[in-house]
Amino acid sequence: MPRVARARLPRVRVFLSLGTAALLTVAASSCAQKTTAGTASAASGSASASCGTNAPSLYKPGQxxxxxxxxxxxxxxxxxxxxxxxxxxxxxxxxxxxxxxxxxxxxxxxxxxxxxxxxxxxxxxxxxxxxxxxxxxxxxxxxxxxxxxxANQGIVVLDSSKYANATSLADLKSAKIGVQVATTSYEAVGNVIKPTQQPAVFNGTDDAAHALKNKQVDAIITDLPTAFYISGAQIDGSKVLGQFDYTGKAGDQxxxxxxxxxxxxxxxxxxxxxxxxxxxxxxxxxxxxxxxxxxxxxxxx
Known part of the structure; x- marks a missing residue:
C-alpha cells in the first residue's frame, strides 16, 4: 500500500491534563486496533477474491x-x-x-x-x-x-498367459509389454522392468487393453486403479498380476x-x-x- 503524505500542520502548543492525555492515548490505541483489523479483513478479502468465483485469473469469469x-x-x-x-x-x-x-x-x-x-x-x-x-x-x-x-503401477495379464503365475518383475523380462505413450508407466517399463523386447506403445489404455485381449501383447502396465478397471470391466479372463512402485527420475514416489x-x-x-x-x-x-x-x-x- 503506498505511503500517504501527511499534511504539514502549524505547530500549536497545547496543554493537557493527565486525564485528558490518558483518554487520548486509549482512543488512539482503539483506532489503531480498528485500522489493523480493517487491514487484516481487507487482506483476507483480497486473498478470497484471488481464488474464488471473482478471481481475475479464471479462464472464464464466474466459472x-x-x-x-x-x-x-x-x-x-x-x-x-x-x-x-x-x-x-x-x-x-x-x-x-x-x-x-x-x-x-x-x-x-x-x-x-x-x-x-x-x-x-x-x-x-x-x-x-x-x-x-x-x-x-x-x-x-x-x-x-x-x-x-x-500412484503405483499395475500389471494386467490374461489368465491363460504363460506369465499369469509370475511372482517377480524379473519374470516379465521376456514379455511383450503394452503401455500408453508419454506416460510414467512407459518410463517405469524401461527403467524398472527393462524387458528384452521393445514395449508396444499405444495412444490410450483402450488400445492397450484391446491388444492384450487379442494376445498381441503379453501384459500391459498402467496405474493400478486403471489396471483393476481393465481387468474387471474390459477383459474377461484377465487379472491384475501385481503392483510395483515407480519413484521416477527424481527419486520421488x-x-x-x-x-x-x-x-x-x-x-x-x-x-x-x-x-x-x-x-x-x-x-x-x-x-x-x-x-x-x-x-x-x-x-x-
Missing part, C-alpha cells in the same frame, strides 16, 4: 473450467461423464471447486487430450485432472498442484497433480484447497470410496 481427456475411464470417472461427480477424479475436482467457493453448476468441463495437457502454451481451462503424474520435465512447461494421489498453465495465479489456491481436503479427511474418504480395491494386488519387485 471454474476443468479439463480431462475423452473417453474418461472408471474408476477415475463414471460412464464417460465427468460432470456427474462420480469416480475418484470427478469427486476430487468438485471437492476442490467447493473449497474455492464454486457451486457444482459453476464447474464446466472441457476435453483436453492427455498428451496435449502438459505442452507449453496457453490453456483453455483453469486446471486439468487426468491422472497426470508430476514430473520435473513437465513442470518446465506447466504448473502442478501438490499431489492428490500417490509418483503422484498425480492438478495441472495448470505455467505461472497461474490459481496454483496456490488449488494447493490450499487440496491441503484443506487432506486435513479434514475428505480426500481420504473420496479415495476410500472410489479406489479402495487398489490395496488388493500383491507387491512385486
Amino acid at each position: 471454474l473450467t476443468v479439463a480431462t481427456d475423452s473417453p474418461a475411464y472408471a474408476p477415475w470417472f463414471d460412464n464417460n461423464d465427468p460432470s456427474d461427480g462420480k469416480g475418484f477424479e470427478s469427486a476430487v475436482a468438485y471437492a476442490v471447486a467447493a473449497q474455492l467457493g464454486f457451486a457444482k453448476d459453476q464447474v464446466k468441463w472441457v476435453v483436453e487430450p492427455f498428451n496435449s495437457s502438459y505442452a507449453p502454451g496457453a490453456k483453455n481451462f483453469d486446471f486439468d485432472i487426468n491422472e497426470i503424474s508430476i514430473t520435473a520435465d513437465r513442470a518446465k512447461a506447466v504448473d502442478f498442484s501438490t499431489g492428490y494421489y500417490t 509418483e503422484q498425480f497433480g492438478l495441472l495448470l498453465k505455467k505461472g497461474s495465479a490459481l496454483t496456490p489456491c488449488v494447493d490450499g484447497a487440496i491441503a484443506a481436503l487432506k486435513s479434514s479427511g475428505e480426500l481420504q474418504k473420496i479415495t476410500d470410496q472410489w479406489l479402495s480395491q487398489s490395496v488388493n494386488a500383491p507387491k512385486l519387485s
Whole structure:
C-alpha cells in the first residue's frame, strides 16, 4: 500500500491534563486496533477474491473450467461423464471447486487430450485432472498442484498367459509389454522392468487393453486403479498380476497433480484447497470410496 503524505500542520502548543492525555492515548490505541483489523479483513478479502468465483485469473469469469481427456475411464470417472461427480477424479475436482467457493453448476468441463495437457502454451481451462503424474520435465512447461494421489503401477495379464503365475518383475523380462505413450508407466517399463523386447506403445489404455485381449501383447502396465478397471470391466479372463512402485527420475514416489498453465495465479489456491481436503479427511474418504480395491494386488519387485 503506498505511503500517504501527511499534511504539514502549524505547530500549536497545547496543554493537557493527565486525564485528558490518558483518554487520548486509549482512543488512539482503539483506532489503531480498528485500522489493523480493517487491514487484516481487507487482506483476507483480497486473498478470497484471488481464488474464488471473482478471481481475475479464471479462464472464464464466474466459472471454474476443468479439463480431462475423452473417453474418461472408471474408476477415475463414471460412464464417460465427468460432470456427474462420480469416480475418484470427478469427486476430487468438485471437492476442490467447493473449497474455492464454486457451486457444482459453476464447474464446466472441457476435453483436453492427455498428451496435449502438459505442452507449453496457453490453456483453455483453469486446471486439468487426468491422472497426470508430476514430473520435473513437465513442470518446465506447466504448473502442478501438490499431489492428490500417490500412484503405483499395475500389471494386467490374461489368465491363460504363460506369465499369469509370475511372482517377480524379473519374470516379465521376456514379455511383450503394452503401455500408453508419454506416460510414467512407459518410463517405469524401461527403467524398472527393462524387458528384452521393445514395449508396444499405444495412444490410450483402450488400445492397450484391446491388444492384450487379442494376445498381441503379453501384459500391459498402467496405474493400478486403471489396471483393476481393465481387468474387471474390459477383459474377461484377465487379472491384475501385481503392483510395483515407480519413484521416477527424481527419486520421488509418483503422484498425480492438478495441472495448470505455467505461472497461474490459481496454483496456490488449488494447493490450499487440496491441503484443506487432506486435513479434514475428505480426500481420504473420496479415495476410500472410489479406489479402495487398489490395496488388493500383491507387491512385486
